[in-house]
Amino acid sequence: MMEHWIVAPVVLPAMLAPLIVLWMRYDLVTQRVASVLGMSALLILAIVLMVSASNGPPEVYRLGDWEPPYGIVLVLDRLSALMLVLNAILGLVVVLYAIGSGWDRRGWHFHSLMQFQMMGINGAFLTGDAFNLFVFFEVLLIASYGLMIHGGGKARLKSGVQYVVYNLAGSTLFLFALGTIYAVAGTLNMADLAQKVAKMPADDTALIAVGAALLMLVFAVKAALVPFQFWLPATYTNAPGPVAALFAIMTKVGVYAIVRVYTLIFPITGTTGTLAHDLLLPAALVTLVIGMVGILGARDLGRAVTYSVIGSVGTMMLAFAQFTQGATAAGLYYLVHSTLVAAALFLIADLVRERRGRWGLSLVDAPLMRNHGMLAAFFFIGALAMAGMPPLSGFLGKLMILDATRGQWGLWATVLITSLIAIVGFARVGSQVFWRPYGFAEEEPPELPKDMTSPALAFTATGALIAGLVALTALAGPVSGWMQGTASQLFTPAIYIDAVMGGAEERAQEAARIGQHAHGHMEVIDEMRQEDAGSDPHATSPQTETPQTGHDAPAAH
Amino acid sequence: MEVLVSSAIGVLTAAGIYMILRLRSFPVVIGMSLLSYAVNVFLFATGRLVVNQPPILREGVTSYTDPIPQALVLTAIVISFGMTAVVVMLALGAFIEAGDDRIDLDESEGDQ
Numbered sequence A: 001m002m003e004h005w006i007v008a009p010v011v012l013p014a015m016l017a018p019l020i021v022l023w024m025r026y027d028l029v030t031q032r033v034a035s036v037l038g039m040s041a042l043l044i045l046a047i048v049l050m051v052s053a054s055n056g057p058p059e060v061y062r063l064g065d066w067e068p069p070y071g072i073v074l075v076l077d078r079l080s081a082l083m084l085v086l087n088a089i090l091g092l093v094v095v096l097y098a099i100g101s102g103w104d105r106r107g108w109h110f111h112s113l114m115q116f117q118m119m120g121i122n123g124a125f126l127t128g129d130a131f132n133l134f135v136f137f138e139v140l141l142i143a144s145y146g147l148m149i150h151g152g153g154k155a156r157l158k159s160g161v162q163y164v165v166y167n168l169a170g171s172t173l174f175l176f177a178l179g180t181i182y183a184v185a186g187t188l189n190m191a192d193l194a195q196k197v198a199k200m201p202a203d204d205t206a207l208i209a210v211g212a213a214l215l216m217l218v219f220a221v222k223a224a225l226v227p228f229q230f231w232l233p234a235t236y237t238n239a240p241g242p243v244a245a246l247f248a249i250m251t252k253v254g255v256y257a258i259v260r261v262y263t264l265i266f267p268i269t270g271t272t273g274t275l276a277h278d279l280l281l282p283a284a285l286v287t288l289v290i291g292m293v294g295i296l297g298a299r300d301l302g303r304a305v306t307y308s309v310i311g312s313v314g315t316m317m318l319a320f321a322q323f324t325q326g327a328t329a330a331g332l333y334y335l336v337h338s339t340l341v342a343a344a345l346f347l348i349a350d351l352v353r354e355r356r357g358r359w360g361l362s363l364v365d366a367p368l369m370r371n372h373g374m375l376a377a378f379f380f381i382g383a384l385a386m387a388g389m390p391p392l393s394g395f396l397g398k399l400m401i402l403d404a405t406r407g408q409w410g411l412w413a414t415v416l417i418t419s420l421i422a423i424v425g426f427a428r429v430g431s432q433v434f435w436r437p438y439g440f441a442e443e444e445p446p447e448l449p450k451d452m453t454s455p456a457l458a459f460t461a462t463g464a465l466i467a468g469l470v471a472l473t474a475l476a477g478p479v480s481g482w483m484q485g486t487a488s489q490l491f492t493p494a495i496y497i498d499a500v501m502g503g504a505e506e507r508a509q510e511a512a513r514i515g516q517h518a519h520g521h522m523e524v525i526d527e528m529r530q531e532d533a534g535s536d537p538h539a540t541s542p543q544t545e546t547p548q549t550g551h552d553a554p555a556a557h
Numbered sequence B: 001m002e003v004l005v006s007s008a009i010g011v012l013t014a015a016g017i018y019m020i021l022r023l024r025s026f027p028v029v030i031g032m033s034l035l036s037y038a039v040n041v042f043l044f045a046t047g048r049l050v051v052n053q054p055p056i057l058r059e060g061v062t063s064y065t066d067p068i069p070q071a072l073v074l075t076a077i078v079i080s081f082g083m084t085a086v087v088v089m090l091a092l093g094a095f096i097e098a099g100d101d102r103i104d105l106d107e108s109e110g111d112q
Helices: A008-023 A028-054 A078-101 A110-126 A130-148 A154-185 A190-199 A206-223 A231-238 A241-264 A275-297 A301-321 A325-355 A372-387 A393-404 A409-440 A455-474 A476-490 A493-501 A504-514 A516-533 B002-020 B025-045 B068-098
Strands: A059-062 A073-076
Touching: A008 A028, A008 A110, A028 A073, A028 A078, A028 A110, A059 A493, A073 A078, A073 A110, A073 A190, A073 A493, A078 A110, A078 A241, A078 A325, A078 A455, A078 A476, A110 A130, A110 A241, A130 A154, A130 A241, A130 B068, A154 A190, A154 A206, A154 A231, A154 B025, A154 B068, A190 A241, A190 A493, A206 A241, A206 A275, A231 A241, A231 A301, A241 A275, A241 A301, A241 A325, A241 A476, A241 A493, A275 A301, A275 A409, A301 A325, A301 A372, A301 A393, A301 A409, A325 A372, A325 A393, A325 A455, A325 A476, A372 A393, A372 A409, A372 A455, A393 A409, A393 A455, A393 A476, A455 A476, A476 A493, B002 B025, B025 B068
Parallel strands: none
Antiparallel strands: A059 A073
16 A cells, blocks of 8 residues: 555645646635645655655555566655655745745746646656656756746846756756666666666676766766856855755755665676766865865855855765765765755845845845844854754764765865865854944844745744754764665665566566456567567567677677 | 768767857757757667667567667657757846846856
């Protein structure tokens, strides 16, 4: 029974979004109610799925009941469940903030785009098929294009065009990568790919390695790893505040895909060897340095937060690039932390921008704003957590990463020195925005935007993220224990492969016994299976065989 | 045929990359379309190049072509078509708002 719920995180927002567009189009209040209810339902669903995924092997949902590897499967394992919960939390907070701050009425269709965004992100986390991953990437991107330019304006539209073009180029690269992999392996189901790639002869891996490296580039674009981070600063700074906060999970989609693909399909012990490690580690180090130095060089608060997001991606990729169980567990803990703190900082930056009037977020002298003390406290907590100072979860996450990479002195030095740079950078930004105004205390505070719904709700949403950080710190023991379990599941890919591919033969025989009408279908599958066991991964018969290129023949088993 | 298809993919890709590196949004959109044509042909070729064979497996058919790349290409075409429409709309919007169709951000715009 549980298995049917796996598809719900994709179907629920997919149903709700058109309802909001078509039925509640002119009534913002109904839209808001539907959106909040939808997000709450998604969160409950994600938590139920997470509980179910924690106590057992990965669960598989076969769309249309096609047998893997022929149909698309959704797979719920611990990692997917974790990402679903994180996404749902962020979605709910962002919707509440957008309602409270009035952002959702500054343009059309905010709530339905949010639902489509949720659908794409949840689908990307759940799918067990590489091409389907591409499709869900496109769904989440197209929703994000709409959200990115929500509210309009020259700078936002221009950086929106850049963002779209950059990501379209990334999508094209994704298709090239998938094409290369399909040409070699003859399948795109992740579990099936993992089996096929593992069986390839070790002396003939050139083409599949090209596919693996291309795929890495695509995910690096999404995760904003150097040298593909250029799209991120302009996009995140110009996006509406709540949208930038939601985008905190978008870079994590790239990180998730790297972790999934390079532990399952191209593991470090497998045919392609240490390719992923060799590419990722230097990229992560440079990303970390550029991100943290960027905080120091930022000319406004928004940019500083944006660069700290790049830096945190670098930190977590350092952990994931180790491809060891301990480091991955530490990286996952840091991933949750960095998503929450990045979202919190973007919301804080937006609260400040709205209250600072014409001074915006730039680092110039401005009068005291409304709620000054509260915002300063929020920023202080967020900056501490982001920089990795005790006592919050940023410190614990970095500590775990350092612990898991013991002996790599260069890496330790980079993490520690860049943390110091981040502290200096945030101190500089924070003292300009929050301390200097006390010199102008007698001036009138800038006017608030007129379309705010409920500032209290916006503060509550931001506070909820900070409370999440505190909870993550307080529950660090159980959470990191859970992450250890998740990492151990990731580093035993056989569990995932068995869950998807196991039992397919028996089910096929069962179905063949049950009814005549199922017979034809199954026979075709059996035939294809036999063909598959033959010499070529593609169903091309000998008469029509095209001239075999050198790489082709040995690649098939 | 292999030479023809592979050089077509190569030329399309090269032209596409050249175009997306241009300064104005119109050539960039054209470049994106060229790139998506290139990738569609490439995807089609990943099932091996076969002429005049059915992509359907049934009794009595002994030679056939791989149907999966065709399905993938169809999906990719639909998606790239939609994406091109989105980017055209966005570029138009940016052009109307900003008064020029330069794709880069100048200093002040990037910092807002």
